[in-house]
Amino acid sequence: MLVTLNDLLPNEAASNGAVACCNVFGIEEAKAIIGAAEALDRPVILAVNKDMVDLAGVEAMAGLLLPLAKASTAKVCVHLDHCYEEAIVFRAIHCGFTSVMFDGSQLPLEENIRRTKNVVEVAHAVGVSVEGELGSVPYQEGRDHIKSAFTVPEEATIYAKESGIDALAVSVGNVHRMTEAGSPIDFPLLAKLQAATTLPLVIHGTTGISETDLLKLKTQRIAKFNVGTTLRMAFGNAIREAMTNEPKKFDKQYFAAKAMPALQQEAMRVLALLS
Template structure:
């Protein structure tokens, strides 16, 4: 069933668990991740990142993912990840995305608030949820222009109130696209942010965070964890191994199909790790 962030995150924020937001780059990954969510009876968020927007466009991605979400036996949110351009956000909303992220983290605070508020007003009018970011979560590789800047709790209060967002992505030591789980999380800063706003909080760069820290974070008001790198590694390694073992095969679909069980297994692991322990699973 197709849902948005407001159907998932408020409850997750007050539980001892969170919702996994999984980057998907094609049909097979979406199928494997939805299958993992159904196997675990857990909700999931399918995220489309900038790379896929640039490659395929939001219309094509919505055309593929929205019907899959509607057909799923568990709640599935189709979410536009980091997007810096309002025009693309509005196209995504029109195409059927149930949730969007307008990322104004590289902008001055006043401009971030103003532009995010405009997106929120449009999105909320048609039942679409909006995530924003304050501070700036850096990248290990791939986007050198993105700043590294921790979230300011005092600014978080104003941003949350004036922008009207439904979820707040924070920068507390987390880093995008890390393969080593060694990001130093600033737990004291996170506590200050929790005092500053009642919004559900979002952590990007989950693969780079140690499991013990994830277990602590999910018991805070962190309601959504964005996960991508660990899935790309699992899927890529499985495809590479299969291609090495069968050099006479050439069909992309064949190799992707062979690799999907490895991706589903990794997705099940991540979903189970992040899920609540004190609430029953979905029936």
């Protein structure tokens, strides 16, 4: 069943659980992750990141993911992750994405509000939900164009009210693309952010957060956790093992199929942890 963030996040924010937003790079990941959601009777968000936008384009990814989402017995949101260009966001909306993230986190507050608000007006006119980011969640490997900045509660109040977004991604110590848990979460800051806005909050960089902190975070107003690295590691390691064990095989689809159960198992672990 195809849904938007607004069909999922308000209920998750009010509960002691949250929904997983999983990066997908092809049909194998999409089917394994949807399979995990169906097995656990949990909703899931399929996220298309910048790498896949650059490689395939939003139109091709919509063509791949939307039929799978519509056919699923689980609630599935098809979401455009971190996008810095309005033109791409509008293309994603036009071809059927049910949720988009316009990432103005690298912009001054006023410009972030202005540009995010423009996206919101277009998206809401056709029933598409919008995620924004305030502060800036860094990457473990470092990226020249991405700063590291905690979310300021006073700015969160202004941004949430004036932009009109449906969900707010925050920076409270979380870090993108960590391969091991080790991000120290600033829970006092998170408490201030929860007091600053009533919006559902989003955590990016889930793989880098300890299970203890995740269990605590999901009971807060965190409604959405973005998950990528741990899923890619499970899938990639399983492919590597299969290729090592069968050196005379060479078909990509053969090895991807061999690795899908490991990916689905890891997705089930994450969905169960957050539920």
